[in-house]
Amino acid sequence: MKFFIDTANLEEIKEAASLGVIDGVTTNPSLVAKEGNVDFHTRIKEICEIVDGPVSAEVISLDAEGMIEEARELAKISLNVVIKIPMTVEGLKATKALTKEGIKTNVTLVFSANQALLAAKAGATYISPFVGRLNDIAHTGMELISEIATILSNYGLESEIITASIRNPLDVKEAALIGADIATIPFSVIKQMSNHPLTDVGIEKFMADWEQKKN
Numbered sequence: 001m002k003f004f005i006d007t008a009n010l011e012e013i014k015e016a017a018s019l020g021v022i023d024g025v026t027t028n029p030s031l032v033a034k035e036g037n038v039d040f041h042t043r044i045k046e047i048c049e050i051v052d053g054p055v056s057a058e059v060i061s062l063d064a065e066g067m068i069e070e071a072r073e074l075a076k077i078s079l080n081v082v083i084k085i086p087m088t089v090e091g092l093k094a095t096k097a098l099t100k101e102g103i104k105t106n107v108t109l110v111f112s113a114n115q116a117l118l119a120a121k122a123g124a125t126y127i128s129p130f131v132g133r134l135n136d137i138a139h140t141g142m143e144l145i146s147e148i149a150t151i152l153s154n155y156g157l158e159s160e161i162i163t164a165s166i167r168n169p170l171d172v173k174e175a176a177l178i179g180a181d182i183a184t185i186p187f188s189v190i191k192q193m194s195n196h197p198l199t200d201v202g203i204e205k206f207m208a209d210w211e212q213k214k215n
C-alpha cells in the first residue's frame, strides 16, 4: 500500500519523508490556503523537491477549458505533478483531454461508486473517494472504497484508488484490509499510527531495568 501525505506544509512533508514511509503528496485549495500567503506554483515546486513521487495540485476553475489551461501550467512544474480535478461533468471532460495529453489526473471529491466508474472510464490516473466526509453524514465511507475496488477490478480499469479524507488510524487499517492502492493521510494521523501504549510501557520498563543493572 502506498502512503501519501495530505498537506501543503513543508515541515510536515519533510518530517514525514524522513520516516521513509511517504510515496507522494496530496494538496487541495483549503490545505494550500492554510499555509497563508504562499505562491501556489512555488509551493508545489518546493514539495516536488522534497518528495520523489506523485504530488497532487488542484485546479480551481470550474469549466473544462479553464481546468485544462491551469493543468498545463501546473504540469510544467515537474513530471511528478498530478492534476487534481473535481468530479463534475466539466471535470470529466478535462480528465479525458489531459489523459490524452499524457498529463496525470486525480479525480477528487468522489462520493459514489458511479462517480468513480465515470472517472475511471474518463482515464483518471487516481480516484479520491472521501471517506471521512461520508462518515460525517452517517454513511459508511469505507463501504465506498470496497465498492469502487470491486468495480475497477471487475472491468480491469486501471485507475488507482486514493482513500482520502482519512481522520484516524482505523481508517488507514480498514483501507489496507480492503486493498485500496493508496491512503492519503494527514501528518497527525501518521504520527498516531506509530503509537502504542504498550510500546511506551515497554520502553519505560527496559529503561528502568537498565538503570537497576548499573546500580
Ligand code: E4P
Pocket: 006, 026, 027, 028, 108, 128, 130, 132, 133, 164, 165, 166, 184
Ligand atoms: C484528499 O485529497 C483531500 O485533500 C483530503 O483528504 C480531504 O480531507 P478532509 O475531508 O479531512 O478535508
